[in-house]
Amino acid sequence: MNVLYAAAVLLATAAITARAQRLDGCVEGPTKGVVAAPSDETRDRALQDAGYALKTDSLLSALRDQRADVRSLAAVRLAKDPQVGVLPSLVEALSAERDPCTKAGMARAVAALERASSRGKEGNGRQPRPTPFQRCAPSEPQLVALTLAQSHKPTTGETAPLVHVSVRNLMDRPVPFLKLVSPVDTFSATVLAPTGGHAAIPQAKEYLYHPLPPNVLIGRSGPIEPILGPHEETSWEWRVDEDFDMSTPGKYLVSLGGRIEYLGTTACSNTIEVKIGK
Numbered sequence: 001m002n003v004l005y006a007a008a009v010l011l012a013t014a015a016i017t018a019r020a021q022r023l024d025g026c027v028e029g030p031t032k033g034v035v036a037a038p039s040d041e042t043r044d045r046a047l048q049d050a051g052y053a054l055k056t057d058s059l060l061s062a063l064r065d066q067r068a069d070v071r072s073l074a075a076v077r078l079a080k081d082p083q084v085g086v087l088p089s090l091v092e093a094l095s096a097e098r099d100p101c102t103k104a105g106m107a108r109a110v111a112a113l114e115r116a117s118s119r120g121k122e123g124n125g126r127q128p129r130p131t132p133f134q135r136c137a138p139s140e141p142q143l144v145a146l147t148l149a150q151s152h153k154p155t156t157g158e159t160a161p162l163v164h165v166s167v168r169n170l171m172d173r174p175v176p177f178l179k180l181v182s183p184v185d186t187f188s189a190t191v192l193a194p195t196g197g198h199a200a201i202p203q204a205k206e207y208l209y210h211p212l213p214p215n216v217l218i219g220r221s222g223p224i225e226p227i228l229g230p231h232e233e234t235s236w237e238w239r240v241d242e243d244f245d246m247s248t249p250g251k252y253l254v255s256l257g258g259r260i261e262y263l264g265t266t267a268c269s270n271t272i273e274v275k276i277g278k
Contacts, residue, residue: 006050006112008157009267013103015157022068022069022072022101023038023043023046023067023069023070023073023076024037024038024069024072024073024101024102024105025037025038026072026101026102026104026105027165029260037076038073040080041078041236043073043076044077044248045071046073047059047062047073047074047077048072050062050065050067052070052165052171053072054077055171056078056081056083058076058088059077059078060074060089062074062204063075063089063090063093064093068099068101068102069101069102071093071097071099071102071106072099072101072102072105072106073105073108075090075093075094075102075105075106075110076105076108078090078109078113079108079110079113080138082113082116083113083266084113084116084117084262084264086113086263087113087114087117088175088176089108090106090109090110090113090176091110091174091175091176091227092173092174093106093232094106094110094174094227095108095174095227095229103221107226107275108123109253110176110226110227111178111226113176113262114117114176114177114178114226114262115178117261117262127208127209127210127211128185128207128208129184129185129208129209130184130186130187130188130211131188131209131256132184132188132189132190132191132201132209133188133189133190133198134188134190134196134257134258134270136188136255136257136258136265136266137181137247137262137266137268138266138268139265139266139267140167141170142144142148142168142170142265142267143170143171143264143265143267144167144168144170144175144177144228144260144263144265145166145167145168145170145267146165146166146167146256146257146267146268146269147165147167147168147190147269147270148161148163148164148165148254148255148256148269148270148271148272149168149235149270149272150162150164150167150274151163151164152164152165152186153237160239160240160241160246160276161274161275162237162238162239163237163238163254163272163274164235164237164238165183165235165236165237165238165269166232166233166234166235167179167228167233167235167267168231168232168233169228169229169230169231169232169233171230171231172220172230172231173230174227174228174229174230175227175228175263176226176227176228176230176262176263177184177226177234177260177263178216178226178262179226179234179236180258182236182238182243183236183238184238184243184256185254186258186260187256187257187258187267187269188245188256188257188258189243189254189255189256190253190254190255190256190257191240191243191244191246191252191253191254192242192252192253192254193245193246193248193251193252194248194250194251194252195248197227199244199245199246199252200243200244200245201243201244201245202243202244205243240252240254240274241276246274246276248276249276249277250275250276250277251274251275251276252274252275252276253271253272253274254271254274254275255268255269255270255271255272255275256268256269257269
């Protein structure tokens with residue numbers, strides 16, 4: 001009897017383990033997370049076995065599959081071929097997803113596609129930041145609002161006042177938005193010195209505005225969920241003097257703007273005055 005009981009326990013445990021082991025490598029339960037992501041070959045075979053072709057239209061339909069791990073695998077597969085056109089469908093699927101493992105996989109896929117399209121054309125995508133001092137003409141209608149304001153957060157007397165930078169989704173639907181460490185990682189910055197000329201870029205940061213050598217990588221981080229919900233806002237507190245020389249006392253004119261390729265829109269901020277010194 002004990003032997004039969006032990007065998008039954010083993011079979012039950014095996015069944016539970018089998019149910020918890022998903023095709024996308026994510027283990028559900030108390031220790032949630034991706035244990036080992038499947039290889040490209042295994043992922044593609046799993047999608048085909050689930051009845052989906054490895055083509056964009058078929059993979060987009062797989063985002064609505066009843067099986068959570070199939071939805072996750074489809075999102076990852078779509079991110080392997082950077083096509084900006086699939087982002088709206090991925091964002092819609094991500095905003096509606098309730099399974100934690102699948103939601104995480106979709107978020108990574110959206111971020112990967114955003115990164116691929118946000119690199120821009122400068123330096124064959126190897127220039128970390130957009131070229132500064134670029135003219136900006138906003139798209140019509142506007143999809144997002146880019147706004148600068150004086151920050152209410154205190155700073156020491158040795159630093160310039162912080163600038164509050166906000167991006168608001170003006171749409172009634174979620175939109176993708178890759179929030180990088182600094183707003184100048186996404187938008188072209190214009191900072192005019194009290195003399196009227198361009199404020200200088202510190203020598204230590206000049207490399208960010210030139211193509212990087214092929215063997216040099218710069219880490220960039222984005223949000224956990226790289227989307228903005230309807231009329232949702234995200235923001236930064238920007239220390240302008242970390243990115244531009246503001247050592248001369250006086251009034252500086254600061255603005256941001258640029259093309260967001262994966263949204264197909266250009267956002268331009270207002271211009272604000274930042275006063276340095278008395």
